[in-house]
Amino acid sequence: MFVRSLVRTALLLCLPLPVFADAGVLNAADTAWLLTATALVLFMTLPGLALFYGGLVRSKNVLSVLMQCFAVTGMVSVLWLLYGYSGAFGHGGAMQPWYGGFEKIGFSGVDRAALAGTVPETVFAMFQMTFAIITPALIVGGFAERMKFSAMLWFSALWLTLVYVPVCHWVWGGGWLADLGLMDYAGGVVVHVNAGVAALVAALVLGRRRGFPDTQMMPHNLTMTVTGAGMLWVGWFGFNAGSALAADGNAGMAMLVTHLGAAAGAMTWMAIEWMRHGKASVLGVVTGMVAGLGTITPASGYVGPMGALAIGVVAGGVCFAATQYVKRVLKIDDSLDVFPVHAVGGAAGTVLVGVFAAVGLGGVGFNAGGMGQQLQVQLIGVATTALWSGALSYLLLKLIDKVIGLRVDAETETGGLDIGLHEERGYNL
Secondary structure, eight states: OHHHHHHHHHHHHTOSOGGGGGTTSOOHHHHHHHHHHHHHHHHIIIIIIHHHHHHHSOGGGHHHHHHHHHHHHHHHHHHIIIIIHHHHHSOOGGGTTTOOOSTTGGGTTOSTTOEETTEEHHHHHHHHHHHHHHHHHHHHHHHTTTBOHHHHHHHHHHHIIIIIHHHHHHHHSSOHHHHHTOOOSSOIIIIIIHHHHHHHHHHHHHOOOTTTTTSOOOOSOHHHHHHHHHHHHHHHHHHHHGGGOSSSHHHHHHHHHHHHHHHHHHHHHHHHHHHHHSSOOHHHHHHHHHHHHHHHGGGTTTOOHHHHHHHHHHHHHHHHHHHHIIIIISOOOOTTOHIIIIIHHHHHHHHHHHHHTSGGGTSOOOSSSSHHHHHHHHHHHHHHHHHHHHHHHHHHHHHHHHHTOSBOOHHHHHHOHHHHHHSOOSOOO
8 A cells, every 4th residue: 555655646746756667676776775865864964963063053052962963863763663654654544635644653564575666665764764853953953052951852752743744744645735746856845944944933932042142152163063064965965866766867866966056055155255255154155055955955856957056056145145134134043044044945945946847947847737837836835834834833832831941041051051951061171
């Protein structure tokens, strides 16, 4: 049943995934590639995102960020086994447009013999688990340096359950956005818009860090941040090219356009800073790279190299402008710029799929008719995901605040979360 549903969904969406052409027959090359891609995506969170975020905060909070990334990884892995995978990729019967159901709770039926297309279902389930891990981990950047560890755990668990799992099902599990023909190859709305909007809501609900925006809060270790950024760049090949679920030309093109999008985003951000300030910053070039990666993600399986270049340039410019606006004009303390980089980038990339997937521009064509209709579907996907994530995130944060409190006390925030919450220091110098 699982394989037949995947075949039906792929055909419905006209996805360029020939993995389903031979559904039910194990392909060793596809399996080997997806095993590799799975490891690469986990590498993005641990150590990539952990180091990237860890270097961006102040030294007194570095361990708290690393701990949050590790804890989210462990907790989400268990929850994905217990019910997350079933909710995202199971069969919900009458609930199917909205939720995947309960038939695969505890990985029921996911054994050595089960296949998802041409790969073992164990590998497919693990690959999707790594996406479920990194999405709530991205949100950490929105409330860094001020949320209680216990509150972070509760929020991440509930958010995974009520926000990520349903949206994942809507888009990739045969839900209502899949039926509309939404084109989101590797997580423009499922991952980036979803997490970015939640991070913005968290920043607003918790309020600013003490001293923001009057006191400069510079990254304490850019060497660590660049190291993490490099790991993200490499790991993202698993994120996007792995989403082909096959070792074929689609995976190859996804890898190529992913790299080009990242490079164009980095160079565009660097150029803007250079023109504005007369110097190019290290922080700017790595942030532009991440913006390029997030923006090309939904388009990576659908566009060609020149489309990727255009999307990367848009990513660098739009995300730079959004970062400046959120921090300097609105004065919202989204600590590590999750919303302007991931939500704005993911939304821009999702919408631009409706342009650059055109065959005449080197893409694979549209799912929902012509360009105008596809653009409409892409906008619906962005808007509904943003509304769902924003509303549920707000309710969850308010509930947790009433029950256990969200924010650390003033003394802990001033002294640092490393000592205050974990009785450890990142550096003993």
